[in-house]
Amino acid sequence: MAANDLSSNAVGTAQRQKVRHPLKITGQCRLLSLFVCIGQGVTGICTHNQYSLAMALFPVTENPLDDPFYYLNNFMQVLDWLEHRYADVLSLEEQRFIREFNGLPRESRGLLVRMVMRKGIHFRAGKLHYVEIGDIASAAGPLLALGWIDSQAPLALETLFEVLLKAEIVQCLGSAIDQPKGKKADWLPALSERYPEAQSFRDWCPTLDDCLYSLTIMGLCDRLRLMFFGNLYQDWSEFVLADLGIFTYEKVEFSADSRGLRSREDVDACLFLHEQQQQFEAGEALAEVVERINGLTLSNPWLQRRRDKLLFQIGQHCERIADFSTALALYRQCAYPGARLRLIRVLERCEEYELALDLATQAGQSPQSAAEQQQLLRVLPRLRRKLGGPAMKRASPREMVRLDLQLPRVDPALSVEYHVQAHLSEEAAPVHYVENSLINSLFGLLCWPAIFAPLPGAFFHPFQRGPVDLLSEDFHSRRADLFQACLAELDDGRYRRTIGERYAQKWGVQSPFVFWGVLSEELLEQALDCLPAEHLKHWFNRLLLDIKANRAGMPDLIQFWPQQKTYRMIEVKGPGDRLQDNQLRWLEFCHEHQMPIAVCYVQWAEQDA
Secondary structure: OOOOHHHHHHHHHHHHOOOOOOOOOOOOOOHHHHOEOOHHHOOOEOOHHHHHHHHHHOOOOOOHHHOOOHHHHHHHHHHHHHHHHOOOOOOHHHHHHHHHHHOOOHHHHHHHHHHHHOOOOEEEHHHOOOOOOOOHHHHHHHHHHHOOEEOOOOEOHHHHHHHOOHHHHHHHHHHHOOOOOOOHHHHHHHHHHHOOOOEOHHHHOOOOOOOEEEEOOHHHHHHHHHHHHOOOOOOOHHHHHHHOOOOEOOOOOOOHHHOOOOOHHHHHHHHHHHHHHHHHHOOOOHHHHHHHHHOOOOOOHHHHHHHHHHHHHHHHHHHHOOOHHHHHHHHHHOOOOOHHHHHHHHHHHOOOHHHHHHHHHHHHHOOOOHHHHHHHHHHHHHHHHHOOOOOOOOOOOOOOOEEEEEEEOOOOOOOHHHHHHHHHOEOOEOEEEOOOHHHHHHHHHHOHHHHOOOOOOOOOOOOOOOOOOOOOOOHHHHOHHHHHHHHOHHHHOOHHHHHHHHHHHOOOEOOOOOOOOOOOHHHHHHHHHHOOHHHHHHHHHHHHHOHHHHOOOOOOEEEEEOOOOEEEEEEEEOOOOOOOHHHHHHHHHHHHOOOOEEEEEEEEEOOOO
16 A cells, blocks of 8 residues: 555545535645644643644644654644643553554554554455565564564454455465355355364465564554543544645634543443443344343443434334344434434334323423424324324314426426526526525624533533534533524624635534535525524524524525515425425424525426427
């Protein structure tokens, strides 16, 4: 693999993450400026002098990727971060690893990090080519002495197949292969019966002039990665994406209370939950997985929510396979949002109508969200009817302003929304395809200080798109004063200047609300001219009531009349489409507050052949 394999893999990672709206690259991001100054016990964003001191610890060029050991510099930053922020959490084994790692030759450290950051744990020496490291055998020597890599690790035949080419398999095991011109996959079953015992690479392949290095410390490195990121889905490519300027992140102060994992017990519990999720997804017996999860004692609210989410996911799986007794037990003990409604639905499917009605009635008195309230309005009449009660008259749906269009399908590759946009748009009344992006972006820009407030437990590391507790029930209440101060700008007109300035200052910085690829200066100017502050305040307050549910379902298009300073939102439905629940809730909300909105139903016009 080439010396720049990590940076190219990082770009591939960014592409696989399906970033919907590409970010504008405004120059190289100096990653170290994101880090907390840890010298002399100082926390917070580094001052110039403190930043210079940090840079002296990890010398890099003006562009971090110009240093061929950029990946090693990044890894050492993580170790330094963990030593100072998690000194009381690191195990003796982890402390010893950091100490011994720092004492290794640079080439040996580089080789280990290269292997840790690659896929898998087995590496052919002959395929490790890094100019900056030089002779691989020499660099591997200290790692072998410490036991961090092993050249004699026993390999099962299936693993051996993964590291050998087809011709090499024939060379090493050809006498046992009946059809040498067949496929590798076809050889494996018969050879596995003949060679059931694991052997070292050298024993398997004595005729190959190569050796295999196997990482023995991947578990330890995963624990370090978990402590740094607070999760196991982010990896080391985050550093390179930041160095390349592909992603930039808000700089947030970090305090001692910012840690997601506050004790060794938290680290072990987080890893345990991750293992249980993997075993559940691999199809292990549900009863055993659930029993192990229920046996876990937690004091960390963040981990409690993760456990509840896992139990909720298992409950949903049990519903799908009609294991209703297990689903009922899981939903009864689960505090994850939506579990109560699922419990009601499962009780109904089990024909426990009285229990379902009692719980639904109780839920109706204090619904957890607008989504739950909407579902209960459907469930309660049905349950009463099944118990022989009188039919309940449903409230008539509010009459919607309706547009009916018959349009030629000019380009089948374009969605129906783009066809309606092109049809309705005029020079004096432009139409923008914004869906959820515009209102969310305006909210994100105005309320930026509240969203990125450095509250305890909100930010764990410098690569966060938003606070960890964004979707928690107490997200708003913990920041109520901060949001109130932001929304107060809508009352006196300051919001226009604030949003405009923040758009310029924060352009491209990752945010859970702002869609940079959609939010042009033209769209922003028209929105601020035509959207009344009163309407913005209604929308923003609704977002804060239930961020997870309410930041989706907004109308597809918005049309502005800049001269009249008015607007209209348009929800588009193509042939056979119907309004979804979250869209119905937004439509009802807009009508309640007398906001101009219409539903456009499209039929395709027949075109002559």
